[in-house]
Amino acid sequence: MGMTLTEKILADHYAGGSIQPGDLIQVGIDLIMCHEVTTPPAIQMLLEHGLSGVFDPDRVVVTPDHFVPNKDIKSAELVRELREWVTANGIKNYYELGRHGICHALLPEQGHILPGQTVVGGDSHTCTYGAFGTFATGIGSTDLAAALYSGELWFKVPESIKVNLTGKLPPGVYSKDIVLELIRRIGVDGARYQALEYHGETLEELSMEARMTITNMAIEAGAKCAIMEADDLTSAYLDGRAKGGDWTVHRADQDARYAQELTIKVDDLEPLVAFPSLPANGREIASLTSEEKESVDQVYIGSCTNGRIEDLRIAASIMKGHQVAAGVRAIIVPSTSTTWKQAHDEGLLAIFHEAGCAISTPTCGACLGGHMGVLGEGEVCVSTTNRNFTGRMGHPSSRVYLASPATAAATALRGCITDPREYLQEER
Amino acid sequence: MQGRVQLYQRSHINTDEIIPARYLNVHDKAALARHAMEDIDPGFVDRVQAGDFIVAEEDFGCGSSREHAVWALQGAGVQAVLADSFARIFYRNAINNGFYPIEIAGISTRVGQGDELNIDLAKGRVINMTKDEVYDFPPFTSFIQAVIDAGGLLSYLGKQKSGAGISDGT
Ligand code: SF4
Numbered sequence: 001m002g003m004t005l006t007e008k009i010l011a012d013h014y015a016g017g018s019i020q021p022g023d024l025i026q027v028g029i030d031l032i033m034c035h036e037v038t039t040p041p042a043i044q045m046l047l048e049h050g051l052s053g054v055f056d057p058d059r060v061v062v063t064p065d066h067f068v069p070n071k072d073i074k075s076a077e078l079v080r081e082l083r084e085w086v087t088a089n090g091i092k093n094y095y096e097l098g099r100h101g102i103c104h105a106l107l108p109e110q111g112h113i114l115p116g117q118t119v120v121g122g123d124s125h126t127c128t129y130g131a132f133g134t135f136a137t138g139i140g141s142t143d144l145a146a147a148l149y150s151g152e153l154w155f156k157v158p159e160s161i162k163v164n165l166t167g168k169l170p171p172g173v174y175s176k177d178i179v180l181e182l183i184r185r186i187g188v189d190g191a192r193y194q195a196l197e198y199h200g201e202t203l204e205e206l207s208m209e210a211r212m213t214i215t216n217m218a219i220e221a222g223a224k225c226a227i228m229e230a231d232d233l234t235s236a237y238l239d240g241r242a243k244g245g246d247w248t249v250h251r252a253d254q255d256a257r258y259a260q261e262l263t264i265k266v267d268d269l270e271p272l273v274a275f276p277s278l279p280a281n282g283r284e285i286a287s288l289t290s291e292e293k294e295s296v297d298q299v300y301i302g303s304c305t306n307g308r309i310e311d312l313r314i315a316a317s318i319m320k321g322h323q324v325a326a327g328v329r330a331i332i333v334p335s336t337s338t339t340w341k342q343a344h345d346e347g348l349l350a351i352f353h354e355a356g357c358a359i360s361t362p363t364c365g366a367c368l369g370g371h372m373g374v375l376g377e378g379e380v381c382v383s384t385t386n387r388n389f390t391g392r393m394g395h396p397s398s399r400v401y402l403a404s405p406a407t408a409a410a411t412a413l414r415g416c417i418t419d420p421r422e423y424l425q426e427e428r
Numbered sequence: 429m430q431g432r433v434q435l436y437q438r439s440h441i442n443t444d445e446i447i448p449a450r451y452l453n454v455h456d457k458a459a460l461a462r463h464a465m466e467d468i469d470p471g472f473v474d475r476v477q478a479g480d481f482i483v484a485e486e487d488f489g490c491g492s493s494r495e496h497a498v499w500a501l502q503g504a505g506v507q508a509v510l511a512d513s514f515a516r517i518f519y520r521n522a523i524n525n526g527f528y529p530i531e532i533a534g535i536s537t538r539v540g541q542g543d544e545l546n547i548d549l550a551k552g553r554v555i556n557m558t559k560d561e562v563y564d565f566p567p568f569t570s571f572i573q574a575v576i577d578a579g580g581l582l583s584y585l586g587k588q589k590s591g592a593g594i595s596d597g598t
Contacts, residue, residue: 024571038494041455049582067453074453124493124517138517140495141455142524142581150585154571188440189487193516222490222515278440368449368492389444389491391467 002253004160005227006195009135009250013118021159021259029059029147031112033121035103036064040081042122042145054089055151061112062086063095065102066364071371101336101362104128104216104304108208109336111241115230116248120147125304125386127218131211132238133230133249138219158224159259160195161186165202167267172421174314175210176306176384176404178202179217180272181264184282192222194259197252202266203228208237209310216305217386220279271419273382274402277390285407285419292417294401297379299324299412300393301405302333302360303367306384309339309346311405316348318409318423324356325415331373333360357412369393375400382411429507429528429549430557431479434472435541441468441484442491443518447500449492460496461503478505481545485511485536488529489518498525508547510535510554523572524581530554532565 001020003011011019013028034042039062046052054060064082067075086094095106104125107113115133120126122144129136137155139147147153163182169175183190196218203211211228218226230249238247273288275281285293301307301315312334324330332352334340340362343349349359366373367385375381375394381401383393388400403411406420413423445468447460454460465472482488482501488511489497498521501509508528512535522529530547532554539545543558552567568576578584 024569037452041495044455045582049586051582051586072453078453122493124491126493138493140493140498140517140521140524142495143520146524146581146585188490189513189515192487192513219491219517222487224516368444368452370449374450387442387444387491389442391448392444396467 001257002255004195004256004258005133005197005229005250005252006135006158006160006225008252009116009118010155010157012116012248019157021157023157024154025157026152027118027155029120029151029153030117031119032060032144032147033103033107033119033123033126034060034062034082034144035066035123036078036082037066038122038141038144040078041141042148043081043085045142045145046149051149054091054148057089057091060091060148061093061107062091063100063103063106064097065100065362066368067370068097068100068363069361099337101339102304102307102364105308105335105339108132108212109338111238111243114238114242114244114247115234116250120153124219125216127223127225128212128216128304130215130218130225130227131208132234133228135225135227137225156193158193158195160197161191162258162261163196163198164261164263165198165200165266166263167202167265168205169202169266170269172271172406172419172424173269174404174406175206175213177269177272178264178266179214180274180279180282180402181269183217183221183280185262186221188220188278188280189222191218194223196221196223196226198226198228204231207310208233209308212308213305217279220386271404271407271421273407273417274388276388276399276401279386279388279402285417288417294380295416296328296382296411298373298375298381299328299330299408300366300373300381300383300385301331301408302335303364303385304335305386306405307333307335307339309342311384312339312343312348315405315409316351318406318420319355319413320351322355322413324412328412328415330355330357330412331360331366332357333365333372334362336362366393382408382417384408429547431481431507431545432477433539433541433543433545434476434480434482435536435539436482436484437536438484439486440490441488443489443494443497444491446489446497447494452494452496455496455499457499457503460500464500464504473504476504476506479507480505482506482509483511483536483539484509486513488514490515493517495521495525498522498527502527512536523575526576526580528576530565532563535563538563
């Protein structure tokens with residue numbers, strides 16, 4: 001029987017050979033991602049159980065990202081614990097503040113993620129790495145501890161959902177809109193315990209950055225992972241960047257079995273915003289009444305979903321020569337230190353500055369209501385992040401709308417939820 | 429196990445709601461427990477008693493992978509969560525901490541707030557002492573039961589020593 005892409009990679013990392021959905025298998029792990037929130041508890045657990053040591057320090061990549069630069073004393077202690085553990089265990093892949101970045105942007109950018117690998121991380125958006133034809137999934141601290149110690153983890157082999165993307169994205173519509181559309185269709189648990197496997201001609205037109213926006217939000221549909229076959233673009237991206245040499249490109253078999261198959265005709269898509277408080281609440285901006293196009297207090301452009309260079313270019317192209325509306329705080333957070341520098345060199349930071357935006361060092365920051373843009377009581381934010389749950393970005397009564405960088409930028413300029421195509425037309 | 433029901437007739441209770449990110453700069457169970465469920469149910473911390481069960485609808489524990497969600501509930505004295513279904517990372521995290529995620533379709537419509545439940549894990553049976561009703565659930569696979577019995581994944585690993593693998597191929 002044919003195998004899906006996820007099954008291929010898992011079988012390749014399982015001593016027992018053949019597998020099928022539902023099997024509980026012990027899987028060898030190629031790479032482990034660690035940050036300062038979920039790793040310190042894992043370190044503590046290992047100590048308590050007398051299981052010290054890391055199975056292979058070269059297979060661990062570490063960056064502090066959630067609360068950096070340290071937001072308070074307790075966060076500083078977490079980062080210190082992380083740093084001391086890194087040193088004690090001889091982990092070389094540690095990205096200190098100044099070289100750091102949001103984990104899911106940093107690891108691919110630095111060439112740590114390779115096709116055919118199994119990757120786990122102590123963070124639910126580890127599924128992002130599936131854009132490289134990699135099996136990648138988020139885990140909690142105990143699983144993280146077990147993986148760090150043994151280099152293995154148990155998994156139930158997931159069934160896969162095949163998502164076909166056909167057609168060409170219309171102007172003003174981006175990969176964020178594709179994934180918001182998918183989640184709207186299948187719901188926030190529509191892919192629970194399953195893998196989302198993407199195919200279709202649209203992918204060929206999407207950059208690695210745009211692909212990562214799609215795989216990033218797999219967890220918002222409850223999926224274990226998202227995955228796309230590596231292609232020429234993947235190789236070109238990895239060229240000169242890949243750390244660790246060879247990789248394996250797997251393809252799904254023609255006769256692979258899928259739990260469900262669905263198609264998104266991207267030509268038909270329009271810019272979407274996901275209303276509070278679920279990522280599945282996507283609606284076409286063009287269909288909103290003027291009251292529904294709520295005024296905003298803040299616009300946030302950043303995160304592991306949409307803080308990459310391409311996202312900043314899109315936002316800057318809309319903001320160029322305009323001013324952020326009175327009463328709106330626009331916050332730009334490049335996702336990694338390298339992206340920050342690139343945005344600087346390309347003149348994007350100057351455009352944001354002139355428009356009246358605040359620009360931050362890379363951090364998860366306000367994406368999870370940590371710092372650098374936390375929302376107050378009743379405040380409204382349009383954000384390029386991935387979650388708009390109650391209280392996610394601050395006060396429980398604050399309201400978060402999820403959107404693409406283009407929509408966020410247009411909203412910052414007009415001061416209320418705005419279709420980015422209004423600004424694209426202006427340019428012509 | 430015996431205890432009272434804390435009922436949430438809601439789906440998709442996410443880990444941001446179980447323990448908001450602003451408290452993730454610590455991982456001590458007692459400290460986390462002071463803020464359990466704070467944003468959706470500010471009265472929870474005062475109401476909950478050691479031994480209580482949380483009962484909810486679909487997809488309990490979705491969102492962030494923070495194991496702090498399990499620790500906050502454990503710290504608050506909650507013995508187990510019963511739900512129509514669970515999000516996968518929460519489910520794993522629960523098992524890995526020797527905490528019970530019990531899946532029973534429709535459970536949230538059958539029990540009431542404060543009902544007294546008695547749970548027999550070996551039999552896969554919940555007895556509602558208040559309503560005099562019985563609900564069955566499939567017992568855990570032997571691997572999962574072994575992990576829970578050991579007190580969590582790391583204790584299990586310690587016992588197995590690395591690489592012993594999984595005996596239960598279900
Ligand atoms: S940017 Fe937001 S979603 Fe991404 S890893 Fe950081 S906190 Fe999580």
